[in-house]
Amino acid sequence: MPMETPRGETGLAWQRFMKDRAAVVALWILGIFYAVAILADVAAPYTLKDESREHPYCPPTAVHFFAPDGRFAGAHVRGVQMTYDHFRRRIYNETADIYPLRFFGRGETYRFLGAFPADRHIITVDAPGRIYLLGADSRGRDVFSRIIHGARVSLTIGLFGVLISFSIGLLVGGIAGYFGGRTDHVLMRLCEMVMMVPGFYLLLALRAAVPDSLDSLQVYAAIIIILSFIGWAGLARVIRGMCLSLKERDYVLAARTMGLSDLQIIVRHILPHTLSYSLAAVTLAVPGYILGESALSLIGLGIQDPYASWGNMLAEAMSIVRIQFAPWILWPAFFIGITVLCFNAAGDALRDAWDPLLKGRGEGA
Amino acid sequence: MLLQLEGLTKRFPGGVTALDGVSVDLVAGEHLGLVGESGCGKTTLARIVMGLVIPDQGRVLFEGRELVSAKERRGLFCRKARMVFQDPFSSLDPRFTVRAILREALALEPRMRLGEELGRMREVLGLVRLPPDILARYPHEFSGGERQRIAIARALMSQPSLLVLDEVLSSLDVLVQQDILTVLEEIPRRTGVTYLFIAHNLRTVRRLSRRVAVMRRGVIVEYGGCEDLFSSAVHPYTQALFKAAINYEVSA
Ligand SMILES: Nc1ncnc2c1ncn2[C@@H]1O[C@H](COP(=O)(O)OP(=O)(O)OP(=O)(O)O)[C@@H](O)[C@H]1O
Ligand SMILES: [Mg+2]
Numbered sequence: 001m002p003m004e005t006p007r008g009e010t011g012l013a014w015q016r017f018m019k020d021r022a023a024v025v026a027l028w029i030l031g032i033f034y035a036v037a038i039l040a041d042v043a044a045p046y047t048l049k050d051e052s053r054e055h056p057y058c059p060p061t062a063v064h065f066f067a068p069d070g071r072f073a074g075a076h077v078r079g080v081q082m083t084y085d086h087f088r089r090r091i092y093n094e095t096a097d098i099y100p101l102r103f104f105g106r107g108e109t110y111r112f113l114g115a116f117p118a119d120r121h122i123i124t125v126d127a128p129g130r131i132y133l134l135g136a137d138s139r140g141r142d143v144f145s146r147i148i149h150g151a152r153v154s155l156t157i158g159l160f161g162v163l164i165s166f167s168i169g170l171l172v173g174g175i176a177g178y179f180g181g182r183t184d185h186v187l188m189r190l191c192e193m194v195m196m197v198p199g200f201y202l203l204l205a206l207r208a209a210v211p212d213s214l215d216s217l218q219v220y221a222a223i224i225i226i227l228s229f230i231g232w233a234g235l236a237r238v239i240r241g242m243c244l245s246l247k248e249r250d251y252v253l254a255a256r257t258m259g260l261s262d263l264q265i266i267v268r269h270i271l272p273h274t275l276s277y278s279l280a281a282v283t284l285a286v287p288g289y290i291l292g293e294s295a296l297s298l299i300g301l302g303i304q305d306p307y308a309s310w311g312n313m314l315a316e317a318m319s320i321v322r323i324q325f326a327p328w329i330l331w332p333a334f335f336i337g338i339t340v341l342c343f344n345a346a347g348d349a350l351r352d353a354w355d356p357l358l359k360g361r362g363e364g365a
Numbered sequence: 366m367l368l369q370l371e372g373l374t375k376r377f378p379g380g381v382t383a384l385d386g387v388s389v390d391l392v393a394g395e396h397l398g399l400v401g402e403s404g405c406g407k408t409t410l411a412r413i414v415m416g417l418v419i420p421d422q423g424r425v426l427f428e429g430r431e432l433v434s435a436k437e438r439r440g441l442f443c444r445k446a447r448m449v450f451q452d453p454f455s456s457l458d459p460r461f462t463v464r465a466i467l468r469e470a471l472a473l474e475p476r477m478r479l480g481e482e483l484g485r486m487r488e489v490l491g492l493v494r495l496p497p498d499i500l501a502r503y504p505h506e507f508s509g510g511e512r513q514r515i516a517i518a519r520a521l522m523s524q525p526s527l528l529v530l531d532e533v534l535s536s537l538d539v540l541v542q543q544d545i546l547t548v549l550e551e552i553p554r555r556t557g558v559t560y561l562f563i564a565h566n567l568r569t570v571r572r573l574s575r576r577v578a579v580m581r582r583g584v585i586v587e588y589g590g591c592e593d594l595f596s597s598a599v600h601p602y603t604q605a606l607f608k609a610a611i612n613y614e615v616s617a
Contacts, residue, residue: 010460250456251455253450253456254450254456254516254519256415257415257416257447258447258469258472258523259439259473260469268458268469269458
């Protein structure tokens with residue numbers, strides 16, 4: 001079989017993956033989301049602590065190019081003035097004040113990547129002007145900024161959660177399948193016990209077991225651990241099944257005769273062959289964690305104000321009246337949706353990319 | 366005495382008696398051919414020797430010492446005895462390059478310097494007549510015959526004194542079989558390794574080994590020098606095997 005470059009199965013599967021348009025787009029979107037989340041301090045016009053009590057539920061700010069008198073003034077926003085109508089509803093009217101958009105201009109100070117102080121933001125306007133690209137929430141905080149800051153929590157909780165639970169799942173499944181016998185029996189009963197409890201109730205029960213007096217970082221870690229605890233069992237069972245057949249392969253036997261330890265064999269020759277499945281499963285599982293965090297934060301058990309997560313931002317949107325007058329507070333739901341869809345698309349494509357190999361293996365190729 | 370098998374018996378769940386009291390000795394430098402029809406227990410025997418299957422009864426002695434625990438095996442046996450499997454398509458991990466595959470065979474060796482390791486790899490590839498520039502390639506890029514050579518090369522990496530070859534030719538076509546036989550003929554001369562050569566016909570066995578054990582339904586029915594057996598086979602099954610081998614040679 002002549003080939004220009006030597007490629008392993010991974011390379012071939014990757015080629016097939018890249019042919020799937022939807023998956024590539026999904027991957028790009030996720031890539032951008034994660035990049036923005038990492039650079040949240042720069043990407044967001046405002047910091048987490050910023051609020052403006054004069055602008056509750058301020059609608060999305062329009063970006064203008066021409067001043068009220070018709071002369072070209074560059075990209076800018078106008079000042080806003082809040083009044084009440086005779087139903088005591090808030091009305092925002094634009095004033096004639098012009099606040100030019102500043103790109104990489106100075107704004108509030110923050111510590112860049114938690115390390116050195118900085119004050120540049122991709123987009124800002126000078127005070128007292130406010131820019132609310134996606135509107136403001138009840139305390140006049142910029143929804144756009146908070147979505148970006150919240151992405152840090154919401155997007156990483158899924159990744160870390162999946163990382164932990166799938167490491168556990170892989171190892172438990174690998175050990176159970178490879179050693180078989182009593183080890184297998186005990187581990188599988190354990191899995192079944194975890195799987196028997198409906199996920200969301202287990203989530204609540206575990207959350208109840210965690211003290212309330214935690215700071216936000218601790219809550220964040222607690223949520224990850226709780227979510228991981230729920231997720232590993234399903235994967236462990238499937239991996240175990242695959243290992244049962246994989247351990248009979250001749251290359252595994254060969255490795256045994258060459259004196260490799262059981263752990264080495266599991267890690268080098270068995271688990272990588274479940275990668276096709278587990279990679280897809282991991283990708284498809286991330287949305288579960290994102291939704292889990294959102295659900296916890298939504299009912300107030302997760303990330304607490306003033307810290308943002310997509311879930312706790314939606315807590316404000318639990319009243320139909322608010323949604324009616326300030327529909328923009330639903331934006332976090334949109335981003336949760338997009339992220340979930342992208343992970344699903346990428347996961348499906350990963351699975352499909354590996355499948356032909358799974359079928360072809362054994363007959364060569 | 367390189368390898369002694371004493372009264373090996375193995376029953377599989379389901380009532381199959383794969384081996385029934387098999388005893389064979391292997392002297393260093395005297396290759397032993399093990400012949401028998403399909404399903405007579407040859408692979409099971411090879412696996413017991415390699416410690417992949419635990420026998421119900423009997424002992425395996427390597428250089429006079431019995432190997433019981435996995436730890437004992439790892440000490441010397443795993444380095445000094447290696448096996449080549451029947452199916453070259455499943456004996457190489459598809460995710461590993463040739464280099465990683467060969468490297469893994471050194472798992473129990475003292476750490477080598479990079480140059481030394483590469484030297485060893487070139488050496489064993491030379492023994493099986495493969496070019497040394499294939500190290501970066503993956504198993505799926507090779508034919509069955511080439512893969513089998515890689516598997517043999519891997520088995521030679523730790524400079525073993527015993528090589529168990531389990532029907533290494535049977536999944537290859539006739540021309541490739543000849544090539545590999547030629548390679549296999551040469552290797553002992555250059556490395557001093559001793560074969561336990563398993564096959565299901567006498568023809569290939571005769572080219573490699575002077576001693577033959579004939580196995581049938583888990584029992585060794587005939588054992589002796591190849592030429593002796595040729596003239597004085599007692600068991601009808603052995604006679605049939607010889608007839609088949611001669612017919613083949615006449616017609617070929
Ligand atoms: N793991 C196992 N479980 C149950 N039965 C087995 C197992 N391995 C082998 N057997 C049975 O033991 C017998 C001997 O099998 P073995 O693989 O040793 O034969 P063989 O001589 O190598 O045959 P072949 O020439 O086809 O490779 C067969 O009847 C086989 O079905
Ligand atoms: Mg066999």
